Amino acid sequence: MVTGATKVRFGDPRIELAHGAGGKASRRLVEGLLLPYLSNEALADLGDAAYLEVQGVRLAVTADSFVVKPPVFPGGSIGELAINGTVNDLAVAGAKPLALVATLILEAGLPTSALEAEVAAMAEAARRAGVAVVGGDTKVVEHGKADGFYITTAGVGVVDSRVSLSAKGVRPGDQVLLSGPIGDHGITVLLARGELDLEADLASDTRPVWPMVAALVDAAAPGLRWMRDPTRGGVATALNELAREAGVAVLLEEEAVPVRPVVRGACEILGFDPLHIANEGQFLAVVSPEYADAALEALKRVPGGEAATRVGEIRETPAKVVLASSRYGGTRVVDMLVGDPLPRIC
Amino acid sequence: MVTGATKVRFGDPRIELAHGAGGKASRRLVEGLLLPYLSNEALADLGDAAYLEVQGVRLAVTADSFVVKPPVFPGGSIGELAINGTVNDLAVAGAKPLALVATLILEAGLPTSALEAEVAAMAEAARRAGVAVVGGDTKVVEHGKADGFYITTAGVGVVDSRVSLSAKGVRPGDQVLLSGPIGDHGITVLLARGELDLEADLASDTRPVWPMVAALVDAAAPGLRWMRDPTRGGVATALNELAREAGVAVLLEEEAVPVRPVVRGACEILGFDPLHIANEGQFLAVVSPEYADAALEALKRVPGGEAATRVGEIRETPAKVVLASSRYGGTRVVDMLVGDPLPRIC
Structure with a gap:
């Protein structure tokens, strides 16, 4: 019911780190500033992925940006995280991951070896998850920006027809x-x-x-x-x-x-x-x-x-x-x- | 023919701005470093969007990150560009844009008014293009990074069955x-x-x-x-x-x-x-x-x-x-x- 909807107002004058932490401040930002402009049926659900019906096929789509610091840590790295994170957002929407697209924002001066290691990590994670990276984009920003690299992945999956999650x-x-x-x-x-x-x-x-x-x-x-x-x-x-x-x-x-x-x-x-x-x-x-x-x-x-x-x-x-x-x-x-x-x- | 494929090697020791400019250096980076790891049928085409066949439906998917500087310029802004850029990558693949997902990487300290203006620009551009932003993600990085904001959009479209582009x-x-x-x-x-x-x-x-x-x-x-x-x-x-x-x-x-x-x-x-x-x-x-x-x-x-x-x-x-x-x-x-x-x- 629209009349029963909670109205959230985002009154903070500036963006702070907490707005990206996934907790209350993130939710206020999304509900108080993003949703009022971008609201639609699919987005209103606020799940990890949105559902789309295309010619009788039910798809899930999702996207996440990865800015983890440090980019390499015990057990994983930003490239592996970028693949698994998006695969998992599709999975918990009941969707078998079908394809990913990935974009890289690279910092000028980044050693090629560091980039190569992450591309290899992405490829290995995609192989393990049984999903292909089918496209993407690369941008480069000046030295001092982007902490080496930020990676964004978006994914498309086919929703298992047996599940109905909500x-x-x-x-x-x-x-x-x-x-x-x-x-x-x-x-x-x-x-x-x-x-x-x-x-x-x-x-x-x-x-x-x-x-x-x-x-x-x-x-x-x-x-x-x-x-x-x-x-x-x-x-x-x-x-x-x-x-x-x-x-x-x-x-x-x-x-x-x-x-x-x-x-x-x-x-x-x-x-x-x-x-x-x-x-x-x-x-x-x-x-x-x-x-x-x-x-x-x-x-x-x-x-x-x-x-x-x-x-x-x-x-x-x-x-x-x-x-x-x-x-x-x-x-x-x-x-x-x-x-x-x-x-x-x- | 695989035997006739050009082998490109990426030997540059560091990433430079030219690698993100879309010209020869970008192509060497993609062909010499990214493709050898991520190569697959869909990616091999190197078009603006990749094609996927899902239960008889032909889809196009694409993603781009936007890092334009300055973020606002005569005739447009980063938010509008992020919508139109992805809509256009789908369009030139012969695909009617169906849905977009968008991620924001925000710099701590960004005035909320600047973010709100871009969210409004995204919403207006999406409305004009007849496409919905159905999901996304927000990350915040420290002050001094990310130039205010970077925006990534990914899109899914349905390929017009009358076209066969290559x-x-x-x-x-x-x-x-x-x-x-x-x-x-x-x-x-x-x-x-x-x-x-x-x-x-x-x-x-x-x-x-x-x-x-x-x-x-x-x-x-x-x-x-x-x-x-x-x-x-x-x-x-x-x-x-x-x-x-x-x-x-x-x-x-x-x-x-x-x-x-x-x-x-x-x-x-x-x-x-x-x-x-x-x-x-x-x-x-x-x-x-x-x-x-x-x-x-x-x-x-x-x-x-x-x-x-x-x-x-x-x-x-x-x-x-x-x-x-x-x-x-x-x-x-x-x-x-x-x-x-x-x-x-x-």
């Missing part, structure tokens, strides 16, 4: 599944900057989630309601967006959420909540209760999905809120990411 | 048509930088060319062989790419190429060839001789296409060369753009 379809009693441990990517990139006196044996989780999504669809398509890859803003922001769009509560069992000890330790030292830390190879799914076991079994059988687990369920109230329950019986409200404690992690 | 289909005797006067955009942006002590009453030609392309397809589809929008590198570079890919000669009648006196004057003062200057609202088409008159008539009837004209023809020899003939009977070889006299014009 926050609006989520119902009380539905189960919340998570593909594996959270926070690896954000903490890895943060530590790779070398600004903190912390070291950890940790690598980014960047990978294509399509194989897991495909297994989930095969096993549980009729019960599959919603998926999201919790990148910027983390699991907390993704679930808050779900709670808000679906008008439901999400009850998270905090102890059930897998977090590696090293990530938990780093978060404790730095004062971060692991639920706010970005992931690049995990996804959340909401499935109806009768399909939850089949969905989890299917996920666990996919290499890399062994740690998939149920982390919570949908409740009717308190509407639009994410609550985390601890084993001691208490609950706390889990908010979206506010501010930007971890700028430029993708 | 440089390989171009034959001796085919006619070369041009939609209107050249050089307006590049010279406008150059003068807008204010670094030269030159002033001129001139505006960018940024606009969607789809209405002209649609009229051309309606009138002359069976004879339509090839189209290209001569942006970076200008008409000279686009025609050199055609000559090379088709293995033919292009004979350009230099006097027939429309150039406004103010553009010609600026080029004379600055030592530029108008054939190398970027355009953002023109396109070149090659049509078989029997369809040339019908094609031109159709173009001239579209508002904005009144100045469309025949500028040359395809010859068998000298293969892979563009020659310009003057009214005095002499000819000169017209090369691709070399170096980058005009960095960051789109």
